[in-house]
Amino acid sequence: MQTSQRNLYSLSATLHGHQGPAACIALNFDGTLVACGGYQGTSIWHLPTSNYKMEVPTLAGERGMTTALAWMVKRDNADDALAYGTEDGYLVFTEVFCQLLEGGSGTEITSLAYDANSSQLAVGHRSGVIHRFLIDGGMKPRAMKSALLPLHSSQVVSFGHHGSSGPEIWSFGRDSGEIAIIDENAKVLKTHTTGSVIGHAFMCIKDDVLILDDVSLGVALYKISTAARIRTFAVPGDTRRCRNIAIHDQGTAILSGSDHGVVYVFDRRTGDVKDQIPVGGDWVQSLSVFTQVMFHVIMVANLLQSVDIEGTPTIAVAQSGENVGVNPIQLWTRRASISQREAISTMERIMGMICVVMALSFILQNISPSHFFHLVNGLFGLISSTFRSLLQADDGWAI
Structure with missing residues (x-):
């Protein structure tokens, strides 16, 4: 069994079928499906059986590579639906194993975010347009008001607090380093300037915590309520590249990709590196996290092993370098301590x-x-x- 540098994590599965760099990875809400996007389009795996379930319904060349993913679920519907955005500006809705919806065109879609409480989907465009959709009971999008943020170049969108004007959308500008907070009426409520080039962002409203990928330095930890920068977790590297980041393991750990094939696991409280997960020798941009609860995973078809995961924090990760060929998705799970x-x-x-x-x-x-x-x-x-x-x-x- 392959383990991380300090043996805190083990490689529980390798999902085969993806070719080329991974631009985005997303695990669904109950941890049974994982999607990956890139030049070949979108691939989906069903984790309880590890079946390679579906390729993109139309080839990536017709709409551009898949650049953003978001799983959606309705409170009164157990079925998951997948939304993805492409390099050529298409927003596509694929109800898993069922129907396909398409809408719009324009510049690259950089990020998607879904809020289950309001059934809203946020879409970030490289041009600085932030779209908001209401997802109806049939998993079809109904356009709401869009906001145009000049010179913003949205890198990530995320949902924030629910106010009197509906749920906030937080948009993180890449080169400007600006954070814009937008209400349902497309009004910019507030802006914050970070002074950094933002490669990625991850919010945890419950813990009042925001982390940013500061491309120059590493992971920056902020307090949402005050917008104060609390700590910076230095990520080693020779090049300035965007790295996906995440809050992990019930908020106790922070994850970051790197330009040299390693996922760094930081202790959120002390800032120390708890572990390093080897993914390969190339750029690791894309990762997703999930705490799997009470479901049995059976790895078959040349995958590594059979695992019974109950409440175990899990990381899905792949390489993102331009020269990557066969690029399996790796699932790493935290190992239980002796106690x-x-x-x-x-x-x-x-x-x-x-x-x-x-x-x-x-x-x-x-x-x-x-x-x-x-x-x-x-x-x-x-x-x-x-x-x-x-x-x-x-x-x-x-x-």
Whole structure:
């Protein structure tokens, strides 16, 4: 099993089928689907079976390479839908394994963001136009007001707080280093100047945290409520390239790609490098994160292994260099510590004891006293051995 430099992460799966540099990667909301975009269009994998489910419905050459992805889901509909933007300015809606919608043209679509609470989709254009769509029950877009931000060159869009004028859209300008906050009426409520070239951005409203890829220095950590820069996490590198970044592992870690094939995992509190994940020898721009909860992943068809992931933070990543040929998507999962494994084992034993007690209650109602005596002796021996092993565990209760 391939592991990271400090053995905190292991390579749990390799998803084959993608060719050339990866421009964008996105995991859906329940962690069962991963999409990747690039020169060949859009590819989707179904993670529980690792099936290479679908290629882009029309070739990338007809609309340009896929440059942005966003998964969408409605509260009253369990089906996921995928929206993607292209280099030639097309916005495409693909309801997974079903219908295709297309609209608009123009300059490169650089970023997409979906807000499940309002069912709105934000679209960022290189030209500085920020579009807003309302997604109806049929997963069809209905255009709302768009904002034009001169000289902005939007690199990333994200949804912020929900105010009296609906959910805010935050647009991050690449070369200008400007952050613009826009309401539903396409009014710019506020702007912030960072003084940096912005390669990527990631917001966590719940924790009041914003991180930016400062192309010159590394990852910049901001407090959303005050727009104050708190810390900079230096990312080694010889060239100034955009790097995708993310907040990871319940907000305790920050991830960053690099120009030399390594994903850096920083401790958010101390700023130290917790680990380095080797992806390859080329530029790593695209990554996505997800905490997978209670679903069984079976890796087949020349993939690495079978894994049972329960609440395990997972990273999807691929190389983005121009000279990359075959470029599989890598899934890295955080490895459980010794104390975590002991805690899981303890919980399994406790659940086993509960099942025994429930079975005993049933037996009491259906067998004779003599048979019951023999069963009690056996049960006593089982419980005694279980408690002896629990007492020998160092951190068995540290959950």
